[in-house]
Amino acid sequence: xxxxxxxxxxxxxxxxxxxxxxxxxxxxxxxxxxxxxxxxxxxxxxxxxxxxxxxxxxxxxxxxxxxxxxxxxxxxxxxxxxxxxxxxxxxxxxxxxxxxxxxxxxxxxxxxxxxxxxxxxxxxxxxxxxxxxxxxxxxxxxxxxxxxxxxxxxxxxxxxxxxxxxxxxxxxxxxxxxxxxxxxxxxxxxxxxxxxxxxxxxxxxxxxxxxxxxxxxxxxxxxxxxxxxxxxxxxxxxxxxxxxxxxxxxxxxxxxxxxxxxxxxxxxxxxxxxxxxxxxxxxxxxxxxxxxxxxxxxxxxxxxxxxxxxxxxxxxxxxx
Amino acid sequence: xxxxxxxxxxxxxxxxxxxxxxxxxxxxxxxxxxxxxxxxxxxxxxxxxxxxxxxxxxxxxxxxxxxxxxxxxxxxxxxxxxxxxxxxxxxxxxxxxxxxxxxxxxxxxxxxxxxxxxxxxxxxxxxxxxxxxxxxxxxxxxxxxxxxxxxxxxxxxxxxxxxxxxxxxxxxxxxxxxxxxxxxxxxxxxxxxxxxxxxxxxxxxxxxxxxxxxxxxxxxxxxxxxxxxxxxxxxxxxxxxxxxxxxxxxxxxxxxxxxxxxxxxxxxxxxxxxxxxxxxxxxxxxxxxxxxxxxxxxxxxxxxxxxxxxxxxxxxxxxxxxxxxxxxxx
Amino acid sequence: xxxxxxxxxxxxxxxxxxxxxxxxxxxxxxxxxxxxxxxxxxxxxxxxxxxxxxxxxxxxxxxxxxxxxxxxxxxxxxxxxxxxxxxxxxxxxxxxxxxxxxxxxxxxxxxxxxxxxxxxxxxxxxxxxxxxxxxxxxxxxxxxxxxxxxxxxxxxxxxxxxxxxxxxxxxxxxxxxxxxxxxxxxxxxxxxxxxxxxxxxxxxxxxxxxxxxxxxxxxxxxxxxxxxxxxxxxxxxxxxxxxxxxxxxxxxxxxxxxxxxxxxxxxxxxxxxxxxxxxxxxxxx
Numbered sequence: 001x002x003x004x005x006x007x008x009x010x011x012x013x014x015x016x017x018x019x020x021x022x023x024x025x026x027x028x029x030x031x032x033x034x035x036x037x038x039x040x041x042x043x044x045x046x047x048x049x050x051x052x053x054x055x056x057x058x059x060x061x062x063x064x065x066x067x068x069x070x071x072x073x074x075x076x077x078x079x080x081x082x083x084x085x086x087x088x089x090x091x092x093x094x095x096x097x098x099x100x101x102x103x104x105x106x107x108x109x110x111x112x113x114x115x116x117x118x119x120x121x122x123x124x125x126x127x128x129x130x131x132x133x134x135x136x137x138x139x140x141x142x143x144x145x146x147x148x149x150x151x152x153x154x155x156x157x158x159x160x161x162x163x164x165x166x167x168x169x170x171x172x173x174x175x176x177x178x179x180x181x182x183x184x185x186x187x188x189x190x191x192x193x194x195x196x197x198x199x200x201x202x203x204x205x206x207x208x209x210x211x212x213x214x215x216x217x218x219x220x221x222x223x224x225x226x227x228x229x230x231x232x233x234x235x236x237x238x239x240x241x242x243x244x245x246x247x248x249x250x251x252x253x254x255x256x257x258x259x260x261x262x263x264x265x266x267x268x269x270x271x272x273x274x275x276x277x278x279x280x281x282x283x284x285x286x287x288x289x290x291x292x293x294x295x296x297x298x299x300x301x302x303x304x305x306x307x308x309x310x311x312x313x314x315x316x317x318x319x320x
Numbered sequence: 321x322x323x324x325x326x327x328x329x330x331x332x333x334x335x336x337x338x339x340x341x342x343x344x345x346x347x348x349x350x351x352x353x354x355x356x357x358x359x360x361x362x363x364x365x366x367x368x369x370x371x372x373x374x375x376x377x378x379x380x381x382x383x384x385x386x387x388x389x390x391x392x393x394x395x396x397x398x399x400x401x402x403x404x405x406x407x408x409x410x411x412x413x414x415x416x417x418x419x420x421x422x423x424x425x426x427x428x429x430x431x432x433x434x435x436x437x438x439x440x441x442x443x444x445x446x447x448x449x450x451x452x453x454x455x456x457x458x459x460x461x462x463x464x465x466x467x468x469x470x471x472x473x474x475x476x477x478x479x480x481x482x483x484x485x486x487x488x489x490x491x492x493x494x495x496x497x498x499x500x501x502x503x504x505x506x507x508x509x510x511x512x513x514x515x516x517x518x519x520x521x522x523x524x525x526x527x528x529x530x531x532x533x534x535x536x537x538x539x540x541x542x543x544x545x546x547x548x549x550x551x552x553x554x555x556x557x558x559x560x561x562x563x564x565x566x567x568x569x570x571x572x573x574x575x576x577x578x579x580x581x582x583x584x585x586x587x588x589x590x591x592x593x594x595x596x597x598x599x600x601x602x603x604x605x606x607x608x609x610x611x612x613x614x615x616x617x618x619x620x621x622x623x624x625x626x627x628x629x630x631x632x633x634x635x636x637x638x639x640x641x642x643x644x645x646x647x648x649x650x
Numbered sequence: 651x652x653x654x655x656x657x658x659x660x661x662x663x664x665x666x667x668x669x670x671x672x673x674x675x676x677x678x679x680x681x682x683x684x685x686x687x688x689x690x691x692x693x694x695x696x697x698x699x700x701x702x703x704x705x706x707x708x709x710x711x712x713x714x715x716x717x718x719x720x721x722x723x724x725x726x727x728x729x730x731x732x733x734x735x736x737x738x739x740x741x742x743x744x745x746x747x748x749x750x751x752x753x754x755x756x757x758x759x760x761x762x763x764x765x766x767x768x769x770x771x772x773x774x775x776x777x778x779x780x781x782x783x784x785x786x787x788x789x790x791x792x793x794x795x796x797x798x799x800x801x802x803x804x805x806x807x808x809x810x811x812x813x814x815x816x817x818x819x820x821x822x823x824x825x826x827x828x829x830x831x832x833x834x835x836x837x838x839x840x841x842x843x844x845x846x847x848x849x850x851x852x853x854x855x856x857x858x859x860x861x862x863x864x865x866x867x868x869x870x871x872x873x874x875x876x877x878x879x880x881x882x883x884x885x886x887x888x889x890x891x892x893x894x895x896x897x898x899x900x901x902x903x904x905x906x907x908x909x910x911x912x913x914x915x916x917x918x919x920x921x922x923x924x925x926x927x928x929x930x931x932x933x934x935x
Contacts, residue, residue, distance in 0.1 A: 054549045085551030099546035101560050103567075103638060113547065116556045145640055162550070335771045342780065465915035467864055469871045469886060470907025477895050477903075488895070575773060575807075582778035582868050589872060590890060600782065601872055612783060619779045627774055 003029040003052075003169050003202060008064030008075075010051040018060070019275045021047040023226045025064070026301050027309065029169070034195060034203045036217030036234070038210055040272060044226040045206045046094065049171045051075055053091050069168055086117055090167035090200070094174045096158040100146040106157060107142030113161075124164065131160045131199065135190050152183040159190065163199045170200035176212055188216045210253060214238055219307070222246050225272045225283035228301050232308040242304065242315045244288050282312070290314050328631050332624050339620040343613050344393045402617070403610035405603075413614040417596065421618070423491055424595035427512065428584055431519035432573075438520075439527025440569055444562050446528065447535040456528060463525025468583035472518040472590035479514060486514045489592040515591045519583055523576075530572060534565035567638050574630045577623050663927045670927060673920030680913055684733055687726030695724040695880040703899050713901035716892045724880050725905050731881035732863055732913070735797045739862030742801025744855045747808025754809070755816025756835065762813075769806045769813075777803035781869060793876045800865045807861070808854050815850050849928040853921055860917040867910050882906035 006026050012019040022044045029035050037045050047059070052075060055061055061076035068088060074080040093099055101109050110128070111121040129139055135156040146154060155175060163170060172191060176184040194200050207213055213220050214234055221231040222243065230243035241247050248268045270287040273279055279286060281296040288295070294313040301311045304319050359369055359376070377383050384392070396402070402413035446456040480488035492498070493507040538544060538561035547557050585597030592598065596615050603611035664670055693699050698718045706713040712721035754765040781799055819825065828838045869875050870883025889895075889903035 054545075082551040082553075085549060087551075091549050093542070093546055093549065095542040095546075098542035101543045101547075101564070103564055103640060104560070105639070112556060113550065113552055116552050117550075147640070158546075331767060331770050331774070334767070335774045338771060339775055343783070461915055461918055462911070465860075465918055466911045467867050467871075467907060467914075469868065469883075470903075470911065473886065473890060473895065473903050473907065477898075477900060481895055481898060578773075578776035578778065581776040582865075585778060585782075586868055586871055604782065605873070616779050616783055619776060623774060623776050 002031050002033075002069065003204075004065075004067040005052075006065040008048070008051060008066060009062040010047055010055065010064075011060045011062055012047075013058045013060050014276075017276055020278055021059075021226050021275055022051060023278075024298070024301075025228055027221060027228060027231055029202045029204060032195065032201060034192070034205060034216060034218045035231075036210075036213030036220040037204055037206045037223065038208060038213055038220055039223035039229075041208065042225075042272060042275075043223040045208075045223055046173060047226075048223070049091065049173050049204065049206055052169075053081070053085060053089050053171060054078075055081075086162075086167070087165045088167055089169045089171070090162045090165070091171040092159055092162045092173060092175050094177075096155050096175065097151050097178060099158050100154065102146055105143055105145055110142070110161060110164075114164075119165070128160070128164065131164065134193065134197070134199075135160055136186075152179055152187070155179065155183075155187060156190065159187070159194070163194055166199055166201075168201045170194075170203045171206070172203060173206045174208070175205075176207065176209065184212060188212055192216050210238070210250070222249065225278060226275055227283055227298075228309075228311055229284070230308075230310045230312075231301075236308055242308070242310050243312050244290050244314065245284050248289075324635070325631070328628070332628065336620065336624060340394070340397070340617065341390075343616050343620075344390060397617075402614040405608055405611045413610050416611065417599065417614050417618055420594055420596045420599045423593060424584065424597070424622075427515055427519070427588075427593065427595060428580070431516050431523065431584075432580060435520045435523030436527050436569070436573055439524040440531040440566070442524070443528040443531025443533075444535050444558075444565070446532045447539065448558075453532070457532065460525040460529040460532070463521055464529060466522055466525075468518065468522055469586040469590055471522055472515065472587045475514050475518050476590060487511050488514065491594050511591075511593070515587050515593050518587050518590075519580075522583060523580070526576070527569065531565060531569055534568055535561050538562075538564050563637070567634065570630055570634050570637060574627050577626055581619060581623065660927060664924075667923045667927050669919050670923030673916045673918075673923055676912055676916035677920065680729060680909065680916075681733070683726060684729040687729065688723075691720065691723045691726070693720045693723045695719065695727050703897060706901050712905055713899070715888070715902050716894060716897060716899055721885075721902055721905065724885050725882070725909070727880045728882040728885055728906060729909065731793050731876070731879055732866065732910070734793055735800065735866040735881075736859040736863045736913075738794065738797035739800035739804065739866065740855060740859035742798060743804035743858045743862065744808050744851070746801065746805035747810075747812055747854065747858075748851065750805065750809040751812025752816055755813040756820055758817075765809075766813075769809050772803070773806040773810075777865070778868065781865075782872070782874060791875070791877050793879055793881070796866060796869065796876055797862070800862050800869075804858060804861055804865065808858055811854055812847070812851070815847055819846055849924070853924055853928075856917050856921045856924070860914045860921075863910060863914055863917075882910055 005028065008022060008025040009020075010022040012021050025048060037048065039045055051059060051061070052066060052073070055075050056078055064075075066073040066075050068084070073084060073089070100106060104112075114121045114124055128142075132139055132141065137153060137156055137160070141149060141153065141157060149157065155178075159172075159175070175191070176187055179187060191203065191205065195203055205213060205217055210220075217234050219231060219233050220237040222229040222237065222241075222245065224245050230237065230241060230246045232241075237246060238250060241250055245268075248266070252266050252268060254265060268287055273283055273286065279296075281298045282288075282291075285291040285295040292314065294317075297313075299311045299313050299316070301309050302316065303309050304315060310316075356373070359372055400414055402417070405411050405413050405416050442456060443460070446453045446460075476488040479486045487493070487510060489511075491508060491511050492504065493511070496504055496507055498504065539557070541561075541564075544557050544561060547560070581597075584595065585600065587593070588595045588597040589601055596618055600612065600615040600619075602608075603615060696719055699720055700710055700714045700718050702714065702718045703716050704710055704714045706721075710720055710722065712725055715721060715724075750765055750769065754762045754769075780803060784799060825838060825842050828842050833842075866875065866881065867883035867886075870881045871887045873887055875881055875884050875887075883906070885906040886903050889899065894900070894902045
């Protein structure tokens with residue numbers, strides 16, 4: 001059971017033209033793999049997540065093939081995708097704090113959601129309660145309104161809801177961004193626990209916070225300006241990245257316990273290109289320290305060694 | 321919930337107090353003397369005027385110190401005594417008004433309720449499809465921008481005069497006296513329809529637009545997106561959106577009551593429909609101060625009661641209020 | 651740099667917004683009519699200058715009333731009164747609303763509670779009833795006085811809306827920054843919060859304008875409008891009073907009501923259009 005994505009291209013339609021938010025994404029997520037998806041704001045992480053589960057206007061499907069458990073996901077057809085949502089593929093959204101109807105008791109909302117998806121609430125209730133115990137939420141929350149819960153509690157409730165049907169693929173979009181550090185740890189650990197108890201199979205964890213990903217992800221996929229840059233196991237990405245962007249990204253992170261009194265933090269000069277009319281080829285080349293003549297041609301996302309994918313001509317050259 | 325109602329009750333009591341005070345104050349601080357005006361209409365002999373002046377001033381308590389007049393007013397109020405009408409002398413004001421109240425209720429209650437319900441329903445409907453939206457929306461804007469009186473005049477002219485289908489004056493045919501029979505009931509309904517339609521249409525436009533905007537807002541909310549991401553059917557998402565959009569619409573209804581009262585008054589004037597609005601106008605034209613005061617009081621009471629009813633409805637629709645989370649829109 | 655970019659961006663969207671264009675076009679038409687219209691007539695509104703109850707003709711563009719007065723003259727002069735009431739009444743209502751709303755929203759606490767209570771009380775009282783009573787006792791009334799009354803009773807709407815906006819802006823970072831740097835509250839309101847609310851205040855004023863026009867029409871229609879002036883509401887009042895309905899003198903009551911509907915409708919549409927221009931989320935794709 002796994003996710004296979006080939007050449008997924010999704011644009012945003014705007015008044016001024018198409019914003020090329022996701023360009024030819026090709027990657028896969030194995031059975032039981034927790035893949036971190038990282039990159040700067042606006043690099044396309046959420047676009048990628050949404051195109052897998054909720055591709056609606058203004059997003060426009062251009063081309064691509066998505067297979068989950070060897071079954072094609074009709075991501076371009078919002079209607080047909082309904083059969084897969086919640087049961088095969090699910091999402092913990094970025095706005096989890098506001099994800100529940102404020103005027104409905106949580107238990108009532110859950111039962112209505114389940115019934116509408118042809119799932120019997122009564123038979124699911126014991127499992128629901130067990131999941132609540134798992135995330136350390138009292139059963140009383142089912143009788144409360146969302147406003148009565150704290151931010152962290154709402155987050156955990158949404159986690160329980162989204163994984164209730166044991167989806168094959170779970171997408172967790174910035175689930176720790178709005179929390180304090182202690183809660184971040186708790187939530188991250190719960191995610192791993194979910195995976196071990198098979199509440200979900202594979203997970204894509206979106207975060208701009210590499211330190212969280214370092215803790216829980218098996219592999220990390222780095223994106224830049226709508227293109228995939230590098231994918232490898234967490235160890236390799238953090239300690240021996242090959243893509244110039246990943247290298248600069250990692251080195252720009254402050255390290256705990258190190259003072260920067262003498263040495264300044266290295267930032268990557270420049271800013272990401274606007275995706276309304278992006279540069280041809282590798283979109284990082286304008287800021288890349290090792291760019292050369294081949295870069296205006298779009299580099300493919302190739303496996304340079306087992307489980308290590310890079311899209312960079314320089315890296316191919318070095319390997320050859 | 322206690323806190324919610326407690327606060328509301330306080331506001332209503334204060335409002336009532338303030339309104340009654342204004343009601344009592346204005347005649348006494350405006351130019352002119354009510355007794356004088358009254359007497360001048362009676363065309364009395366010069367000496368008689370003086371005697372009558374003294375008599376009426378004492379009868380209306382106008383010779384007492386101000387604070388005592390004020391207290392007397394409240395006292396009389398609680399006894400249901402609103403004074404004697406000048407214009408319809410010697411009928412007591414309260415009797416005159418009570419005759420008019422049923423017509424107002426008969427006209428306003430259906431008009432307000434139906435326009436609100438129908439408007440909300442259509443507005444929610446319009447938010448579904450693009451072409452519905454493009455037809456209902458302009459109609460709604462046009463209707464809500466139409467002055468009440470003008471729509472009344474138009475309806476009266478088109479259906480009453482040109483087409484001659486409906487009558488345009490009175491609450492029932494002048495040839496009839498109120499009695500229980502089909503003829504009478506038919507006549508009442510016949511006379512009721514145009515003023516009702518006028519009030520209904522303007523209100524309908526406003527609610528439809530408001531609901532359409534609220535529904536779109538709710539459909540774009542995070543919780544709607546979450547439900548859709550989890551594959552919930554449109555019907556569930558729409559049900560939640562509708563429920564949540566009702567709340568500001570209810571609050572809006574309470575806020576619109578003043579406008580609706582104004583609309584009712586002019587509509588009654590156009591159709592000579594004998595409600596409190598029409599009565600108020602006649603009182604003003606005839607400078608019958610006691611009748612004016614009485615009508616004003618009744619209008620205030622009606623508005624406060626309506627507000628209270630809406631507050632109860634809000635508690636029913638928004639379960640959060642029962643928990644003490646006021647959930648009020650600012 | 652950011653200011654410039656923002657202004658040109660707003661202009662870009664403003665020029666493309668259909669609702670805005672239509673609404674402003676209609677309003678402009680009426681403004682021009684108000685200014686230029688009276689030049690085409692030599693009559694005074696209440697002069698008896700022509701045959702009774704004539705339908706519109708080349709001589710009397712809008713026909714004559716049941717008294718033989720020129721409807722066109724009444725109409726264009728009535729428009730003037732309408733716009734005056736709208737601006738003065740709407741402006742006053744907005745002004746009071748700003749003072750009350752800003753103060754309540756910015757100060758918070760007990761000041762807010764009291765102002766809120768005041769606003770709620772004035773809101774509940776049906777304004778027409780108060781206006782009726784006041785106007786009934788004043789034997790001589792002018793347009794200005796009417797506008798002031800309307801403004802004094804219409805402000806609660808504006809106050810509420812402005813208070814809500816002030817609340818949300820007050821807790822933004824740049825205001826905290828200003829407060830921490832020791833800026834006086836006055837200055838904070840005028841230099842930090844107000845500029846960000848300019849667009850919102852404009853929207854509030856537009857709605858107040860429309861409301862004032864409708865309120866004036868209502869008052870005039872009942873006969874409590876200005877005693878010696880012309881207004882669109884008064885035209886309708888006289889029309890109904892003097893049998894225009896029964897005699898089918900439709901050219902007397904249709905134009906004024908139509909004008910009010912068009913002006914108020916245009917104001918609403920302009921309001922929606924402006925809202926879309928200022929608020930990126932509402933712009934249609």
